[in-house]
Amino acid sequence: MIKGHVKLADIAKAAGVSQGTASNVFSRPEVVREEVRERVLGIAKDLGYNGPDIKGRLLRAGRVNAIGVAAIEPLAYFFEDPWARALMTEVSAVCDATGTGIALVSAQNQQKLSWNINSALVDGFILLCVEGGEQLVALTRRRQLPFIALALGDGDAAIPAIGLDNIAGAAQAARHLADLGHQRFAILAIGLTGGEAGAMAPEQAVRSLKFTSRDRALGYWQALADFGIGRADVPIHATQNDRPTVDAALEALFETARPPTAILAMSDRIALFAMQWLAGRGYAVPDDVSVIGFDGVPEAATVVPGLTTMAQPLAEIARRAVAAILEDAAPAQQEALDVTLIVRGSTAPPPAV
Amino acid sequence: MIKGHVKLADIAKAAGVSQGTASNVFSRPEVVREEVRERVLGIAKDLGYNGPDIKGRLLRAGRVNAIGVAAIEPLAYFFEDPWARALMTEVSAVCDATGTGIALVSAQNQQKLSWNINSALVDGFILLCVEGGEQLVALTRRRQLPFIALALGDGDAAIPAIGLDNIAGAAQAARHLADLGHQRFAILAIGLTGGEAGAMAPEQAVRSLKFTSRDRALGYWQALADFGIGRADVPIHATQNDRPTVDAALEALFETARPPTAILAMSDRIALFAMQWLAGRGYAVPDDVSVIGFDGVPEAATVVPGLTTMAQPLAEIARRAVAAILEDAAPAQQEALDVTLIVRGSTAPPPAV
DNA sequence: ATCCTTTCTTGAATCGATTCAATCTTGTAT
DNA sequence: ATACAAGATTGAATCGATTCAAGAAAGGAT
Numbered sequence: 001m002i003k004g005h006v007k008l009a010d011i012a013k014a015a016g017v018s019q020g021t022a023s024n025v026f027s028r029p030e031v032v033r034e035e036v037r038e039r040v041l042g043i044a045k046d047l048g049y050n051g052p053d054i055k056g057r058l059l060r061a062g063r064v065n066a067i068g069v070a071a072i073e074p075l076a077y078f079f080e081d082p083w084a085r086a087l088m089t090e091v092s093a094v095c096d097a098t099g100t101g102i103a104l105v106s107a108q109n110q111q112k113l114s115w116n117i118n119s120a121l122v123d124g125f126i127l128l129c130v131e132g133g134e135q136l137v138a139l140t141r142r143r144q145l146p147f148i149a150l151a152l153g154d155g156d157a158a159i160p161a162i163g164l165d166n167i168a169g170a171a172q173a174a175r176h177l178a179d180l181g182h183q184r185f186a187i188l189a190i191g192l193t194g195g196e197a198g199a200m201a202p203e204q205a206v207r208s209l210k211f212t213s214r215d216r217a218l219g220y221w222q223a224l225a226d227f228g229i230g231r232a233d234v235p236i237h238a239t240q241n242d243r244p245t246v247d248a249a250l251e252a253l254f255e256t257a258r259p260p261t262a263i264l265a266m267s268d269r270i271a272l273f274a275m276q277w278l279a280g281r282g283y284a285v286p287d288d289v290s291v292i293g294f295d296g297v298p299e300a301a302t303v304v305p306g307l308t309t310m311a312q313p314l315a316e317i318a319r320r321a322v323a324a325i326l327e328d329a330a331p332a333q334q335e336a337l338d339v340t341l342i343v344r345g346s347t348a349p350p351p352a353v
Numbered sequence: 354m355i356k357g358h359v360k361l362a363d364i365a366k367a368a369g370v371s372q373g374t375a376s377n378v379f380s381r382p383e384v385v386r387e388e389v390r391e392r393v394l395g396i397a398k399d400l401g402y403n404g405p406d407i408k409g410r411l412l413r414a415g416r417v418n419a420i421g422v423a424a425i426e427p428l429a430y431f432f433e434d435p436w437a438r439a440l441m442t443e444v445s446a447v448c449d450a451t452g453t454g455i456a457l458v459s460a461q462n463q464q465k466l467s468w469n470i471n472s473a474l475v476d477g478f479i480l481l482c483v484e485g486g487e488q489l490v491a492l493t494r495r496r497q498l499p500f501i502a503l504a505l506g507d508g509d510a511a512i513p514a515i516g517l518d519n520i521a522g523a524a525q526a527a528r529h530l531a532d533l534g535h536q537r538f539a540i541l542a543i544g545l546t547g548g549e550a551g552a553m554a555p556e557q558a559v560r561s562l563k564f565t566s567r568d569r570a571l572g573y574w575q576a577l578a579d580f581g582i583g584r585a586d587v588p589i590h591a592t593q594n595d596r597p598t599v600d601a602a603l604e605a606l607f608e609t610a611r612p613p614t615a616i617l618a619m620s621d622r623i624a625l626f627a628m629q630w631l632a633g634r635g636y637a638v639p640d641d642v643s644v645i646g647f648d649g650v651p652e653a654a655t656v657v658p659g660l661t662t663m664a665q666p667l668a669e670i671a672r673r674a675v676a677a678i679l680e681d682a683a684p685a686q687q688e689a690l691d692v693t694l695i696v697r698g699s700t701a702p703p704p705a706v
Numbered sequence: 707a708t709c710c711t712t713t714c715t716t717g718a719a720t721c722g723a724t725t726c727a728a729t730c731t732t733g734t735a736t
Numbered sequence: 737a738t739a740c741a742a743g744a745t746t747g748a749a750t751c752g753a754t755t756c757a758a759g760a761a762a763g764g765a766t
Binding site (some may be wrong): 050051054055056058059062064065066074075076078079080085086088089092093095096099101102103104105106107108112115116118119120121142143144276279298304 | 403404407408409411412415417418419427428429431432433438439441442445446448449452454455456457458459460461465468469471472473474495496497629632651657
């Protein structure tokens with residue numbers, strides 16, 4: 001019988017039992033008399049029926065046992081971006097443990113994303129809000145499913161979100177280097193609200209950086225102030241989190257008369273690009289220049305020398321996020337988690353002058 | 354977030370139109386008179402109805418517009434393994450273009466995997482068969498959905514699969530190094546059927562390596578034979594595709610009186626581990642030792658020096674695989690695609706003696 | 707033989723939409 | 737005024753299961 005669509009009703013009819021009983025044979029076998037159960041199962045095997053179709057089941061149940069992870073990025077983002085990957089790894093671990101599926105939801109343009117969010121078969125969403133978080137939240141709202149935003153810069157407390165204490169983390173990073181004796185710092189920033197990259201004045205930074213990066217900048221400044229280093233003494237260059245803009249920033253920084261001995265990078269990605277640029281120019285890390293990153297991506301541990309960084313508690317973030325969706329218990333307000341300093345080989349005292 | 358109980362039927366009733374018309378308002382608006390359409394949309398907005406629920410729609414349509422990618426690995430595999438990531442990146446690109454969703458399906462133990470495969474809401478599966486491919490295929494068969502196996506070592510032609518011409522690729526790799534003048538080779542293999550790693554004799558390799566690795570070994574040997582280098586002259590060490598076993602193999606190889614000047618690694622992962630080991634021991638790549646990998650993962654391009662490798666046509670693989678699922682047009686038999694040599698900095702003529 | 711439990715089984719309702727043949731409206735041409 | 741095509745709307749069937757109140761059968765006690 002090539003006709004591929006045997007359904008439960010067919011089995012029931014063929015076995016001479018009601019559809020309800022047939023359903024029980026598969027979903028609650030203990031309630032059906034053994035004799036009947038075996039007969040039904042036999043018929044099912046004969047007809048090539050492999051158990052209830054998941055689509056019918058889920059329509060009835062109303063849940064699909066999967067969570068969606070969404071971002072305003074191409075789908076490949078989940079596999080390419082180091083932070084996204086590290087986070088997904090942890091989310092995967094949690095989902096593995098709870099038997100929950102993962103569906104990737106994304107699109108670059110608003111319209112497609114909207115469609116994808118609306119048609120994703122999931123019980124809720126984890127939103128990766130690195131770019132355009134507000135839009136993502138707005139789009140997801142309409143779906144009327146539980147969701148939780150991650151890395152949402154914006155301070156709107158009404159949005160269920162898990163954030164980081166970026167100010168404290170950045171301060172700790174700067175303090176680490178200052179404690180080592182560094183005096184000449186430079187900041188490599190991300191996340192301009194506008195598009196351009198380049199050097200910027202502190203006031204300008206406060207104005208045009210997005211929340212996450214602004215907080216990190218504030219943290220750096222705050223710690224350095226304790227060491228008598230003013231904002232104006234710390235050049236800050238915005239990048240687009242990619243190699244060309246990082247390279248350009250470094251070119252500019254190391255052309256000056258007093259190049260920095262310590263680089264505060266707002267992401268590990270930037271820090272890693274910076275280390276490669278430095279290696280290419282013959283600057284030794286950490287002997288000539290120290291570099292500290294932010295995020296704690298796995299690559300930071302494997303590169304040589306290891307990258308000192310402020311690690312996000314990704315496992316904790318993932319655990320809370322998945323739990324929030326599964327139990328529909330999103331935090332009433334934003335939670336901010338601590339980042340922790342991980343010292344590796346990329347930071348050391350500055351070279352003796 | 355409590356889900357509103359408004360459904361299409363409620364809207365229809367409230368607007369005084371039939372359910373069919375209400376459905377058309379959302380799914381085929383052009384067929385409904387403008388006046389009616391606006392009235393219905395108005396009512397919908399008032400009642401807080403956000404368009405057709407996807408579950409009902411899909412039940413009717415019978416397809417969910419998503420494909421599952423499955424592997425017998427923890428879910429994190431998709432984000433951690435370089436080959437899987439590179440492949441997923443390409444699959445993502447294809448899915449992005451066609452508006453198809455991606456669901457990740459995996460589990461380490463058989464039973465859970467079986468459950469996950471059976472309950473995944475997808476239109477078909479792409480199977481990553483690096484480990485335990487046969488089991489994966491067997492499990493997927495039962496679901497009676499289109500599927501296609503990738504990297505399936507086994508030669509069973511009845512399974513729809515996309516493979517590689519490993520023999521030709523490996524031969525090309527070995528020829529590249531032999532053309533450069535190398536004479537002392539060593540092979541770092543993967544994929545033992547048993548568990549142990551270590552040095553092995555050629556006959557043993559043929560016997561105990563899995564299909565993919567065996568073919569690669571055969572390819573290496575075949576090309577080297579043309580240069581008068583016999584199988585017995587090429588030490589072959591099995592690894593488990595991880596750092597410890599690669600390190601152990603290299604320790605053994607470079608302890609000998611005639612260490613190799615050219616390393617044939619069966620995966621980029623192994624090759625990259627090898628390059629790190631060599632760097633740690635003070636061997637210069639490519640001046641002292643040349644290394645060639647296999648797979649063409651992105652890291653091979655970014656490492657310094659770049660890794661020469663045999664690149665898999667991942668984009669092509671992804672394109673075909675997704676098309677096969679979406680059009681239910683899996684190839685009747687296994688297809689084998691060509692790999693291409695990408696020369697980077699890790700290979701050069703051997704050191705002058 | 708009667709009554710009461712237990713244990714199975716039934717049948718119909720439900721989940722939330724789409725589809726399509728049939729019917730009803732219009733508008734236009736004759 | 738009549739006929740007819742084109743366009744809009746209806747209503748019932750369908751997708752594939754689960755659920756649960758109610759009925760039937762079997763077994764035990766009196």
